[in-house]
Amino acid sequence: MSRNLRQKLGFALLSTVTIIVVLPILWVVGYIVVQGAPAISWEFISAMPRDGMRAGGVWPAIVGTVLLTLGTAIFAVPLGVAVAIYLAEYAQDTMLTRIIRLAIINLAGVPSVVYGLFGLGLFVIFLQFGTSILAGSLTLAIMTLPVIISTAEEALRAVPQSFRIVSFSLGGTRWQTIRRVVLPQALPGILTGVILGLERAAGETAPILFTVAAFFLPRLPSSIFDQTMALPYHLYVISTQVPGMPVQIQYGTALVLLIFVLSMNILAAVMRSRFRAKRQW
Amino acid sequence: METDTQAKCEFQAVSYTYEDGVQALRGISLCIYPNQITAIFGPAGGGKSTLLRLLNRLNDLIPGRQLEGRVLLDGEDLYTSGVDVHALRRRAGMVFATPVPLPMSIRRNLTYGPELAGVRDRARLDELVERSLKAAALWDEVSDRLDDPAIALSGGQQQRLCLARTLALEPEVILLDEPTSGLDPISTAKVEASLQELKKRYTVIIVPHSVQQAARVADHAVFILQGELVEEASGGQLFTNPTDQRTEGYITGRFG
Numbered sequence: 001m002s003r004n005l006r007q008k009l010g011f012a013l014l015s016t017v018t019i020i021v022v023l024p025i026l027w028v029v030g031y032i033v034v035q036g037a038p039a040i041s042w043e044f045i046s047a048m049p050r051d052g053m054r055a056g057g058v059w060p061a062i063v064g065t066v067l068l069t070l071g072t073a074i075f076a077v078p079l080g081v082a083v084a085i086y087l088a089e090y091a092q093d094t095m096l097t098r099i100i101r102l103a104i105i106n107l108a109g110v111p112s113v114v115y116g117l118f119g120l121g122l123f124v125i126f127l128q129f130g131t132s133i134l135a136g137s138l139t140l141a142i143m144t145l146p147v148i149i150s151t152a153e154e155a156l157r158a159v160p161q162s163f164r165i166v167s168f169s170l171g172g173t174r175w176q177t178i179r180r181v182v183l184p185q186a187l188p189g190i191l192t193g194v195i196l197g198l199e200r201a202a203g204e205t206a207p208i209l210f211t212v213a214a215f216f217l218p219r220l221p222s223s224i225f226d227q228t229m230a231l232p233y234h235l236y237v238i239s240t241q242v243p244g245m246p247v248q249i250q251y252g253t254a255l256v257l258l259i260f261v262l263s264m265n266i267l268a269a270v271m272r273s274r275f276r277a278k279r280q281w
Numbered sequence: 282m283e284t285d286t287q288a289k290c291e292f293q294a295v296s297y298t299y300e301d302g303v304q305a306l307r308g309i310s311l312c313i314y315p316n317q318i319t320a321i322f323g324p325a326g327g328g329k330s331t332l333l334r335l336l337n338r339l340n341d342l343i344p345g346r347q348l349e350g351r352v353l354l355d356g357e358d359l360y361t362s363g364v365d366v367h368a369l370r371r372r373a374g375m376v377f378a379t380p381v382p383l384p385m386s387i388r389r390n391l392t393y394g395p396e397l398a399g400v401r402d403r404a405r406l407d408e409l410v411e412r413s414l415k416a417a418a419l420w421d422e423v424s425d426r427l428d429d430p431a432i433a434l435s436g437g438q439q440q441r442l443c444l445a446r447t448l449a450l451e452p453e454v455i456l457l458d459e460p461t462s463g464l465d466p467i468s469t470a471k472v473e474a475s476l477q478e479l480k481k482r483y484t485v486i487i488v489p490h491s492v493q494q495a496a497r498v499a500d501h502a503v504f505i506l507q508g509e510l511v512e513e514a515s516g517g518q519l520f521t522n523p524t525d526q527r528t529e530g531y532i533t534g535r536f537g
């Protein structure tokens with residue numbers, strides 16, 4: 001009886017703790033939804049801002065964030081996956097690879113504002129890309145790389161070694177083995193990591209602050225050397241820099257950003273479970 | 282067809298040491314002839330798998346190994362610099378103790394090796410699939426579901442699939458490393474029966490999973506104990522009338 005009671009107590013305690021952890025998240029999301037939902041309309045997501053951003057929509061910021069996310073993906077995904085393949089499949093355990101690993105771990109810990117300053121120094125000024133989508137995407141890509149590399153490497157390492165040995169024993173070269181057996185099996189895990197990395201990039205303010213984000217630009221960018229508005233920075237601007245800003249618009253913008261990031265998150269989760277179900281090992 | 286006097290594989294005073302200093306093989310000299318089943322048997326950890334893996338250079342994957350002596354296939358040294366390892370692995374196909382179907386369909390498992398070797402012709406691939414499945418006694422069970430995932434097969438079917446996959450390479454030598462260790466007696470019998478067919482066309486080298494299996498299948502038997510070749514003779518000779526005391530002790534079950 002007492003053992004039974006203890007079990008029940010323990011169970012109740014753990015459930016309570018779990019609920020306590022989840023509550024703030026639900027609260028934050030719920031609050032933003034409640035406050036922001038009235039602002040959401042077709043005009044809000046499809047129109048330019050008007051009256052010093054106090055009215056109108058957030059369309060250029062949405063476009064900017066989508067473009068920056070795509071730009072980040074173009075640079076970060078091929079590079080990150082290639083590095084992961086090298087580390088997981090080719091690299092021996094040498095001093096050099098240990099240093100590379102250490103560098104990747106440290107990169108993941110660098111504050112995002114530091115990436116912003118780095119991007120300003122390297123891409124905007126030194127390489128003369130100016131404050132542009134190109135410079136912003138590159139900066140975000142560097143910030144995202146460690147996430148993509150480590151999740152992709154983990155996904156590659158999770159593929160059973162026996163598949164590789166069988167492939168070698170059937171006359172496969174290392175590259176044939178990677179391309180035909182290892183990569184297809186690791187792809188779901190890699191994609192999940194890619195989406196989670198891009199999601200972080202989409203929501204960041206600091207790295208784009210000096211490299212691409214426009215305070216107010218009532219038109220869409222016309223080239224990769226153009227500035228653009230972006231949702232996170234726009235949110236920062238209308239929350240702190242514009243006097244007399246309707247609260248509704250602030251929360252509406254927050255809600256749009258939240259939906260953008262959450263839907264990427266959900267996409268990753270759905271993909272992961274889909275592929276898990278189909279996995280053959 | 283080669284004559285029986287021409288050795289297909291030959292080990293000349295082969296010693297093999299792993300990185301941690303463990304000496305897996307000591308001065309092994311052995312000739313293996315085509316069109317018969319050579320069984321290499323002995324207690325666990327004696328170097329049997331190492332010996333097999335020297336023939337397809339699968340040991341290359343392990344760093345820090347040391348090989349002395351020569352390993353020959355058709356009289357050619359496998360460990361000189363000009364050898365195409367990938368082509369060699371197609372000539373000496375291997376079946377492992379645990380069946381590992383690649384995560385793809387039955388058909389793609391079989392065409393995997395040939396496709397890597399550059400075979401693209403659809404009809405040719407289909408022919409290879411059918412021929413190798415028949416030779417591994419699996420065709421009747423799977424011919425109507427070749428595009429199902431290979432993992433859906435039973436353990437015994439999976440191992441015959443792995444055998445068929447090796448045959449699809451059209452190898453010259455078939456290396457079997459305890460191919461029936463995880464199988465039920467019926468599946469084991471099927472695999473052993475296919476070996477009897479296969480030896481007509483190939484050189485078959487098996488590390489059997491028991492002395493009994495060695496006695497059942499071996500035309501030529503080689504007893505390996507702690508990295509040393511103790512005795513080799515025809516199957517009938519070695520299992521009924523061993524000359525070395527250690528061989529006798531092992532096959533009668535006094536140790537092992």
